[in-house]
Amino acid sequence: MKPKISEADFEALIRRAGLDLTAEQRAVIYQGYAYVEAMAERVRTPRGREAEPATIFMPEMPT
Amino acid sequence: MPFPTIAEAARLIATKEISPIELTRHCLDRIETLDGTLHSFILPTPERALADAKGAEARVMKGASKGPLDGIPIAHKDIYNTKGIRTTAHSRLLEHNDPTEDATTVRLLADAGTVLLGKLATHEFAFGGPSFDLPWPPARNPWNPDHFTSGSSSGTGAAVAAGLILGGTGSDTGGSIRGPAALCGIAGIKPTYGLVSRAGIIPLAYSLDHAGPMAWTVEDCAILLQAMAGHDPADPASASRPVPNFGADLGRGVKGLRIGVPRHFHESDHPVNETTRRGIETALDTFAGLGAEVREITLSPMADYQACGFLIMVTEAYALHEPWMKSSFNAYGELLRDRMAMGALISASDHMQALRRRRELCAEMAAAFADLDLIVTACQPAEAPRIDQVPKWANLEKPGFTMPFNVTGYPALSLCTGFGAGGLPLAMQIVGRPFDEATVFRAGHAYETAMPWRKRRPALAGG
Numbered sequence: 001m002k003p004k005i006s007e008a009d010f011e012a013l014i015r016r017a018g019l020d021l022t023a024e025q026r027a028v029i030y031q032g033y034a035y036v037e038a039m040a041e042r043v044r045t046p047r048g049r050e051a052e053p054a055t056i057f058m059p060e061m062p063t
Numbered sequence: 064m065p066f067p068t069i070a071e072a073a074r075l076i077a078t079k080e081i082s083p084i085e086l087t088r089h090c091l092d093r094i095e096t097l098d099g100t101l102h103s104f105i106l107p108t109p110e111r112a113l114a115d116a117k118g119a120e121a122r123v124m125k126g127a128s129k130g131p132l133d134g135i136p137i138a139h140k141d142i143y144n145t146k147g148i149r150t151t152a153h154s155r156l157l158e159h160n161d162p163t164e165d166a167t168t169v170r171l172l173a174d175a176g177t178v179l180l181g182k183l184a185t186h187e188f189a190f191g192g193p194s195f196d197l198p199w200p201p202a203r204n205p206w207n208p209d210h211f212t213s214g215s216s217s218g219t220g221a222a223v224a225a226g227l228i229l230g231g232t233g234s235d236t237g238g239s240i241r242g243p244a245a246l247c248g249i250a251g252i253k254p255t256y257g258l259v260s261r262a263g264i265i266p267l268a269y270s271l272d273h274a275g276p277m278a279w280t281v282e283d284c285a286i287l288l289q290a291m292a293g294h295d296p297a298d299p300a301s302a303s304r305p306v307p308n309f310g311a312d313l314g315r316g317v318k319g320l321r322i323g324v325p326r327h328f329h330e331s332d333h334p335v336n337e338t339t340r341r342g343i344e345t346a347l348d349t350f351a352g353l354g355a356e357v358r359e360i361t362l363s364p365m366a367d368y369q370a371c372g373f374l375i376m377v378t379e380a381y382a383l384h385e386p387w388m389k390s391s392f393n394a395y396g397e398l399l400r401d402r403m404a405m406g407a408l409i410s411a412s413d414h415m416q417a418l419r420r421r422r423e424l425c426a427e428m429a430a431a432f433a434d435l436d437l438i439v440t441a442c443q444p445a446e447a448p449r450i451d452q453v454p455k456w457a458n459l460e461k462p463g464f465t466m467p468f469n470v471t472g473y474p475a476l477s478l479c480t481g482f483g484a485g486g487l488p489l490a491m492q493i494v495g496r497p498f499d500e501a502t503v504f505r506a507g508h509a510y511e512t513a514m515p516w517r518k519r520r521p522a523l524a525g526g
Contacts, residue, residue: 017407018389025392028455029404035459036377036405039370043416053418054425055270 003034065525066226069283073131076123083123083134087116087178090136093227094180097524100208102200103222105141106149107181112136115178122176131286133176139232140216141182142189142265143169143274152265153185155198155394156387166263167295168232168274175290180228183218189234189267190215190380191399193450201450204247205521206487210447213242219277220247225524230278230287236267237372237458238442238465240275241477241492246447248479248488248516250507251277252284253465255497256472257302259288260295268379269300271372271469280517281478281507285309288500304498312505318354320436320506322347325362329441332365333461336445342480342489343441349513350439350506360431360438362467368424369462372470374409374417381406398455421470428471436502438494440464442477446487464492474500476507479516488516 003010010030014021021029067075067086075081091109098104119134128134139145142152144162151157165173173179184202186192192214193201202217204210205225212220216233220243223231233240235253244251252275259274266272276287289309295301324347329335335343351357381388384403392400431438441464454460468475475494483489493510495503511517520526 013408017404019404019407020389020392021404025401029401032401032405032456032459033408035456036374036409039374039459040409040413040416042367042370043374043413043420045420047419047423051419052422053415054421055418056422 001034003030004037005033066279066520067229068279069131069135069229069286070280072135072229076134077128079123083116083119083178084113086134087112087136090180090227093225097225097227100523101203101205101221101225103184103202103218103225103227104138105151105153105182105184105199105218108148108179111148112178112180119176119178129176132172132290134178135176135229136178136180137172137230138180138183138219138222138228139169140185140219140234142185142234143232144263144265145169145179145182148182150182150265152188153197153199154187156391158198164263167260167297168291169263171290171293183222183231186215186217187396187399188265188384189236189239191396191402192217193453194396194398197396203450204447204487205524206248206447207485208523209449210487211246211450211453213246213443213447215239216243216251216277220244220249223247223249223277223279225521230276230283233275233277234264234267235273235275235465235469236271236376237469238463240277241442241465241475244277244477245442245490246488249277249279250281250284250476250478251275252288252474252476252500252503253468254288254292254500255474257300258498258500259291260293260298260301262295262297266383268376270379271376273469281476281504281511282310282313284476285313285504302498307501309501309504312501313508315505316353317350317506317509320355320502321434322350322355322357322437322439323360323431323435324357324439325360327361328365328464333444333464335441336483338483339441339443339445339489343439343491346480346491346510347439349510353509353513360435362431363424363427365462365464365467367420368467368470371417371420371424372466373459374413375421377403377406378409378414401455424467425471428467428473432496436496437506440492440494442490442492446483446485446489468494473497474503476503478507478511481516482519
């Protein structure tokens with residue numbers, strides 16, 4: 001499985017994250033990034049703007 | 064007395080047929096004999112264990128026992144802080160970490176009278192593994208030491224199965240209690256999110272982390288969970304509600320319970336091997352024969368749960384590890400650092416979409432449980448693979464059976480459904496409604512007592 005992101009764009013992502021990697025380390029993580037791309041596409045499904053994230057909560061009222 | 068369960072040992076201690084000191088020495092001898100092969104312990108604590116055992120014995124002799132865990136030898140996954148006892152997370156980065164306080168659960172189990180045998184191997188920071196480039200080797204599967212334990216509560220799985228400890232603690236962010244319970248052939252429960260305090264346990268991902276027990280039987284898990292559960296103001300996610308008696312309904316059977324089976328999870332989303340599938344179907348037939356109503360259900364594809372859970376997990380984990388990832392990348396093991404780096408590369412927008420998807424999946428699970436008491440599905444796709452053949456991206460290549468219940472927070476139990484062609488254990492999951500661990504235990508116990516699997520232990524361990 002090959003990532004959709006180009007190697008140059010991936011390098012830019014790594015640089016922006018501030019990770020200091022060897023070329024070999026970068027190449028290995030690049031291969032694994034393909035799975036993350038696929039997962040991100042899965043959660044980008046269309047949903048209404050009112051669809052709230054799971055972190056929204058109802059504070060309990062004191063009884 | 065090679066393999067007493069907690070329940071059996073408690074009865075023997077109560078009737079003074081065995082003393083806590085004898086039982087502790089028995090476990091220490093087994094650790095000495097077997098752990099050179101299994102590597103389940105990072106740090107045995109024999110002096111502490113014998114001191115704990117003497118205290119328990121004195122209480123028993125005075126007729127002042129603290130209950131079923133008084134004098135029972137256990138050990139903790141090495142991400143549970145133990146006051147004055149090194150707690151490493153199996154990582155070079157915490158090689159000299161001596162906590163000044165016990166985790167809440169460590170204190171609760173000590174208060175119940177348990178005997179602390181030591182600290183157990185884990186995957187590094189409960190995430191990377193099996194790793195061979197850390198200061199301690201990975202734990203080995205006692206059914207065949209060439210094979211994987213799964214993780215991350217790898218030491219607990221191996222030590223319980225081999226009878227080095229009677230029970231122990233684990234943590235579960237995407238399946239780290241249930242995976243090793245399955246591949247090592249024991250029982251392990253990820254309780255409902257909020258039931259057991261996480262305070263003092265080195266976190267991996269705050270909104271997905273669960274603490275829970277692992278033991279040889281479902282009954283023993285119920286006994287351990289009874290001591291571990293309860294509200295803790297030190298854990299912001301801790302639920303403030305009374306703890307039920309998990310053992311009260313253990314013998315009630317499954318008659319009348321409604322069980323849903325999302326067969327697409329293990330037949331098409333991530334097909335399991337034939338012996339695993341047969342084990343699940345036999346269990347469902349057993350439940351039906353005992354009077355449960357079994358029916359098929361459909362949930363979202365398991366890959367949706369996996370994507371949602373992994374994106375949240377790795378971003379939360381990276382936020383915690385970012386300073387070390389930037390300053391000390393090579394101090395981590397290769398597996399951990401390569402997997403963890405993904406958390407630096409996920410956009411805030413994708414993280415938020417995962418959180419929005421999580422809400423939808425939680426609503427879906429609640430709707431499915433509107434007319435169900437339990438869900439049954441697979442836990443692992445097959446027997447344990449060889450430990451040297453676990454791919455780096457194993458947790459990304461195919462969706463895991465355990466992650467849906469971390470995403471939604473529902474209680475999920477792994478238990479043994481027999482053995483495969485290679486002689487290694489197979490397993491299934493039983494999932495319950497939030498805070499209804501009692502029904503999960505009830506079904507698990509009914510299955511265990513109907514089947515012969517608890518009579519067999521690893522040959523390496525003398526079984």
